[in-house]
Amino acid sequence: MRLFGVLFALLITSVLSTSSSWAQGIIRDAEIESVIREWSDPIFKAAGLNASDVNIHVINDGSMNAFVTRGQNMFLHTGIILNAETPNELIGVIAHETGHMAGGHLARSDDALKKAARPMLLTMGLGILAAVAGAPDAAAVIMSSAQKNGTVTFFAYTRVLEASTDQAAENYMEATGQSGRGLLRFFQRFRYNEVFSGATRYPYFLSHPLSSERISALETRVEASPFKDVKDSAEDIAKLNMMKAKIIGFLNPPETTFSLYPETDTTKPARYARAVANYQIASTKTALKQMRALLEEEPENPYFNEFYGQILFESGQAQKALRYHSRAVELRPDSPLLRLNLAQALIATDTPENISLAVGELKKVLAREHDNGFAWYQLSVAYERQGKITLAKLATAEQAYAMGDYLRARSFAQRALIELPQGTPEWRRANDITLVIAADPRIRKQAAQRRRH
Numbered sequence: 001m002r003l004f005g006v007l008f009a010l011l012i013t014s015v016l017s018t019s020s021s022w023a024q025g026i027i028r029d030a031e032i033e034s035v036i037r038e039w040s041d042p043i044f045k046a047a048g049l050n051a052s053d054v055n056i057h058v059i060n061d062g063s064m065n066a067f068v069t070r071g072q073n074m075f076l077h078t079g080i081i082l083n084a085e086t087p088n089e090l091i092g093v094i095a096h097e098t099g100h101m102a103g104g105h106l107a108r109s110d111d112a113l114k115k116a117a118r119p120m121l122l123t124m125g126l127g128i129l130a131a132v133a134g135a136p137d138a139a140a141v142i143m144s145s146a147q148k149n150g151t152v153t154f155f156a157y158t159r160v161l162e163a164s165t166d167q168a169a170e171n172y173m174e175a176t177g178q179s180g181r182g183l184l185r186f187f188q189r190f191r192y193n194e195v196f197s198g199a200t201r202y203p204y205f206l207s208h209p210l211s212s213e214r215i216s217a218l219e220t221r222v223e224a225s226p227f228k229d230v231k232d233s234a235e236d237i238a239k240l241n242m243m244k245a246k247i248i249g250f251l252n253p254p255e256t257t258f259s260l261y262p263e264t265d266t267t268k269p270a271r272y273a274r275a276v277a278n279y280q281i282a283s284t285k286t287a288l289k290q291m292r293a294l295l296e297e298e299p300e301n302p303y304f305n306e307f308y309g310q311i312l313f314e315s316g317q318a319q320k321a322l323r324y325h326s327r328a329v330e331l332r333p334d335s336p337l338l339r340l341n342l343a344q345a346l347i348a349t350d351t352p353e354n355i356s357l358a359v360g361e362l363k364k365v366l367a368r369e370h371d372n373g374f375a376w377y378q379l380s381v382a383y384e385r386q387g388k389i390t391l392a393k394l395a396t397a398e399q400a401y402a403m404g405d406y407l408r409a410r411s412f413a414q415r416a417l418i419e420l421p422q423g424t425p426e427w428r429r430a431n432d433i434t435l436v437i438a439a440d441p442r443i444r445k446q447a448a449q450r451r452r453h
């Protein structure tokens with residue numbers, strides 16, 4: 001029972017960390033990540049980058065911005081996705097950022113990456129938060145997370161660098177048979193807004209200075225391309241619209257969603273957005289009904305299955321949810337986030353067979369995303385249910401480590417180390433964690449901070 005108390009405390013930390021970064025943190029979502037990947041990977045390859053080495057992070061921030069940092073990290077604000085009128089515009093911006101990445105024009109951003117450790121998982125919900133409201137540690141956790149919300153030291157790109165990066169972007173667009181008109185149109189629209197609406201300064205164009213000369217140089221190049229007239233496919237346009245609907249549905253107050261997507265709008269994105277908004281206001285019946293209609297039209301859509309399963313799960317129907325989460329995984333076996341959702345539902349059903357299946361799923365998630373703190377947390381719960389208390393402690397150490405809580409990571413790794421048989425892979429891992437942390441200067445900083453409180 002003591003361990004349960006510890007796990008529960010960790011749950012509070014992990015849930016609150018997620019929620020406190022809600023305002024402006026990294027968001028994770030299988031559907032959004034899959035679409036952006038599909039559009040970005042050919043561009044990365046055209047730029048001579050190894051696509052699987054590039055990390056793409058989506059930040060919940062309505063301001064329009066995108067940037068790249070060291071370690072091949074690309075950050076896209078939701079604002080830039082929502083402001084793109086076509087896939088071609090968004091892909092153009094991604095190509096431009098890829099140009100900075102390939103050119104090595106990279107900003108330092110320890111803070112941006114700290115946020116990446118505490119993602120908000122869109123479809124996994126935060127229903128549990130209500131249960132822990134008022135916990136004594138809550139305020140402290142929120143405060144310490146808020147202090148970490150620093151900003152990225154943006155690379156101040158010069159006009160010359162911008163012009164050459166535009167040319168690189170157009171190279172990638174041509175190499176992948178795409179038109180450069182989207183990027184051009186994106187620039188023209190915002191240039192027009194900046195000049196004619198006066199006050200507005202978009203953060204993106206503060207770091208990427210826009211000038212008429214720059215736009216006309218890009219235009220000359222784009223209009224000379226044999227692919228200048230290539231249009232977005234209807235499928236890609238649909239994907240962008242669904243992605244926008246999902247972002248708006250999850251990240252805006254429901255009344256905003258309902259006014260942007262009124263009942264009279266019977267398009268799929270509108271129905272999707274309204275289902276998400278209904279789920280947000282706990283109108284479970286309506287949300288289920290709306291998602292069921294979408295699922296009937298597209299039974300093979302992994303994300304419809306995922307979300308339908310999630311609504312069931314959160315309304316206490318974990319057993320029913322399993323079928324939809326399993327189907328989602330069948331349809332997209334390469335998606336760790338879909339597996340994580342399945343594992344969560346398996347654990348909730350609490351049968352020995354399902355717990356053991358969950359452990360298998362979580363191991364697959366962690367093989368792909370070793371730093372996924374939520375997956376480690378789920379694994380610690382599954383091990384605890386199985387009575388494998390030492391492995392639960394090790395998983396908790398991994399979770400704390402992934403979330404940057406080095407003191408807690410060390411403490412749990414040390415406890416696991418005492419109990420694990422020496423020389424086993426688990427023992428070595430626990431040992432590694434304590435050694436890595438002992439050598440990490442951040443641990444002293446955290447210890448000093450904690451002594452002050």
Ligand SMILES: [Zn+2]
Binds near residue numbers: 157
């Ligand atoms: Zn730029």
